[in-house]
Amino acid sequence: MGKGIYVQELPGIGKRYDVDLGSNTQRISVVVRRDGTRDLYVFAAGKDDPVAVIEMSEEQARKVGALLAGTYFSE
Amino acid sequence: MHADLVGFGALVLIAGLLARAGRRINLPTVPFFMLAGILLGPGTPGPVLVAHPEDLSLLASLGLILLLFHLGVEFPVDQVLGSGKRLFVAAGSYIGLNVGAGLLFGFALGWGGYEAFVIAGALGISSSAIVTKLLIEFRRLANAETPVILGIIVIEDLFLALYLALLSPLLSGAGSAGELVLRIGLSFAYLVVLFAVARFGARLVGKVIDSNEDELLAILMVGLVVLVAGVSAEIGVSDAIGALMIGLVIARTPLRERVERLVLPLRDVFAAVFFLVFGLTIDVGDFGSVALPVLLAVLMTVVTNVVAGLIAGRLFGLNQRGAANVGLTVLGRGEFSLILATLAIAAGLDDRLGPFIALYVLVLAVTSPLLAANSRYLARIIPDRLLHASWRYVREETISTACTHLDRINITESDADACPQCVDSGDDWVQLRMCLTCGAVGCCSDSVNNHAEEHYRQTGHPLIRSLEEGEDWRYCYIDGALVREPMGATRE
Ligand SMILES: [Zn+2]
Ligand SMILES: [Zn+2]
Ligand SMILES: [Zn+2]
Numbered sequence: 001m002g003k004g005i006y007v008q009e010l011p012g013i014g015k016r017y018d019v020d021l022g023s024n025t026q027r028i029s030v031v032v033r034r035d036g037t038r039d040l041y042v043f044a045a046g047k048d049d050p051v052a053v054i055e056m057s058e059e060q061a062r063k064v065g066a067l068l069a070g071t072y073f074s075e
Numbered sequence: 076m077h078a079d080l081v082g083f084g085a086l087v088l089i090a091g092l093l094a095r096a097g098r099r100i101n102l103p104t105v106p107f108f109m110l111a112g113i114l115l116g117p118g119t120p121g122p123v124l125v126a127h128p129e130d131l132s133l134l135a136s137l138g139l140i141l142l143l144f145h146l147g148v149e150f151p152v153d154q155v156l157g158s159g160k161r162l163f164v165a166a167g168s169y170i171g172l173n174v175g176a177g178l179l180f181g182f183a184l185g186w187g188g189y190e191a192f193v194i195a196g197a198l199g200i201s202s203s204a205i206v207t208k209l210l211i212e213f214r215r216l217a218n219a220e221t222p223v224i225l226g227i228i229v230i231e232d233l234f235l236a237l238y239l240a241l242l243s244p245l246l247s248g249a250g251s252a253g254e255l256v257l258r259i260g261l262s263f264a265y266l267v268v269l270f271a272v273a274r275f276g277a278r279l280v281g282k283v284i285d286s287n288e289d290e291l292l293a294i295l296m297v298g299l300v301v302l303v304a305g306v307s308a309e310i311g312v313s314d315a316i317g318a319l320m321i322g323l324v325i326a327r328t329p330l331r332e333r334v335e336r337l338v339l340p341l342r343d344v345f346a347a348v349f350f351l352v353f354g355l356t357i358d359v360g361d362f363g364s365v366a367l368p369v370l371l372a373v374l375m376t377v378v379t380n381v382v383a384g385l386i387a388g389r390l391f392g393l394n395q396r397g398a399a400n401v402g403l404t405v406l407g408r409g410e411f412s413l414i415l416a417t418l419a420i421a422a423g424l425d426d427r428l429g430p431f432i433a434l435y436v437l438v439l440a441v442t443s444p445l446l447a448a449n450s451r452y453l454a455r456i457i458p459d460r461l462l463h464a465s466w467r468y469v470r471e472e473t474i475s476t477a478c479t480h481l482d483r484i485n486i487t488e489s490d491a492d493a494c495p496q497c498v499d500s501g502d503d504w505v506q507l508r509m510c511l512t513c514g515a516v517g518c519c520s521d522s523v524n525n526h527a528e529e530h531y532r533q534t535g536h537p538l539i540r541s542l543e544e545g546e547d548w549r550y551c552y553i554d555g556a557l558v559r560e561p562m563g564a565t566r567e
Contacts, residue, residue, distance in 0.1 A: 020479035046555030
């Protein structure tokens with residue numbers, strides 16, 4: 001695992017990855033459930049509850065992941 | 076006689092529609108399947124879609140078997156074993172309190188000794204499905220109490236297996252005490268054999284059902300599971316345990332992930348039929364006679380859950396909000412209570428058990444999400460002295476384990492008793508905070524100067540702790556949340 005990514009086991013659900021974006025205003029956590037569903041938790045500065053939670057299927061997560069990683073090319 | 080397809084199809088469809096309507100307001104599905112069965116069954120006035128529930132008994136037992144098989148397959152053995160002694164103490168006190176109170180309640184009702192054991196399990200064991208869904212829906216997966224809650228319900232699942240191993244021989248109608256001891260011994264010996272198979276023979280069992288084709292794997296899997304469940308029932312151990320244990324065996328094979336995926340839709344459909352058929356056997360007219368005991372049982376369950384939540388809160392250093400969340404989230408009752416009710420009905424125990432457990436599950440299904448969502452009001456009235464640290468300022472706030480700045484902690488103790496900047500300027504302060512990165516001491520946000528936050532703005536050091544007597548909570552300025560080290564975490 002790369003630096004700045006922290007793992008928390010969630011028994012029966014899966015794993016949560018907390019990502020240090022090095023930013024003082026935004027922070028995300030990704031929950032990977034055992035059934036493949038991903039929950040993207042988005043936190044904003046100064047709020048203890050997430051400001052958005054986006055639920056994605058494995059397929060949708062792959063798409064978003066490709067876009068984020070810059071490996072998606074439209075023909 | 077064959078069940079009428081039209082009636083059965085309509086019943087399943089209506090159950091699904093009811094459950095879907097319930098999901099719109101975040102209610103769990105299990106009670107709605109049961110409710111459809113109750114409303115459209117022979118025991119309730121009005122339209123009857125299935126007049127003879129016994130015609131569906133094979134489908135219903137398939138539902139029960141697949142439900143427990145899936146539980147076994149996805150049981151997170153390593154995560155539970157790796158989570159430490161504290162969790163077992165928390166889960167043990169949760170189970171002890173709830174099942175113990177349930178047993179006393181059962182005996183107090185005076186319906187009979189076996190009935191009391193069924194009530195103890197039905198009142199004491201919460202629904203992992205309902206609890207997990209609540210945590211996801213309430214967006215609490217980053218909360219400090221969430222791994223504790225998940226750990227408790229997983230250990231409860233394990234307890235369920237042991238409880239079934241004890242209960243099935245009890246309900247089998249053994250004639251003498253000697254015979255009963257023999258049957259309980261046999262039941263646990265069978266458990267040990269299956270554990271041994273899980274430990275040493277998993278690879279072999281995997282070979283029996285292995286196939287590259289999903290179609291064949293699904294068929295072989297269902298055949299094996301039903302066979303093991305059936306053999307278990309023949310031996311006098313319940314089919315439920317057999318299914319759970321063979322699930323644990325499969326979980327140790329490389330087939331685990333595929334089996335988990337394949338069994339899921341089967342489980343969902345047939346488990347729904349199981350809940351439906353249970354509902355069909357309930358006579359709505361009996362609800363009146365059990366209403367008072369149900370009300371008392373629900374109140375008792377809420378109390379024992381809150382107490383268990385406080386114990387977990389103490390053990391894990393949670394604040395009021397965290398402790399309240401534990402107690403009020405683990406409150407959901409569902410599939411396991413209904414499994415125990417079915418066992419009781421099959422064993423010919425007191426007729427009131429069915430309607431009692433049905434109504435109990437229905438009431439808690441509606442109240443538990445409401446209570447869990449409003450945990451902050453409970454947090455407000457829990458006295459500080461019940462939990463370890465004093466949480467005066469932060470009792471209602473969520474503690475997060477998702478802070479990524481914990482690696483910036485260098486220093487955690489200080490014996491400073493003054494804010495140096497306030498001393499210089501001659502101002503007063505209310506409380507003291509300490510920077511966990513450099514140890515600088517400053518005054519809190521209720522003080523005129525709020526030097527602690529000023530220190531964060533100047534240096535970017537994100538974390539502080541309270542220096543007040545007996546308080547040890549930590550706050551991250553960047554996250555704007557109370558934070559703590561996650562339990563059993565691998566921080567890299
Ligand atoms: Zn932080
Ligand atoms: Zn500092
Ligand atoms: Zn000051």
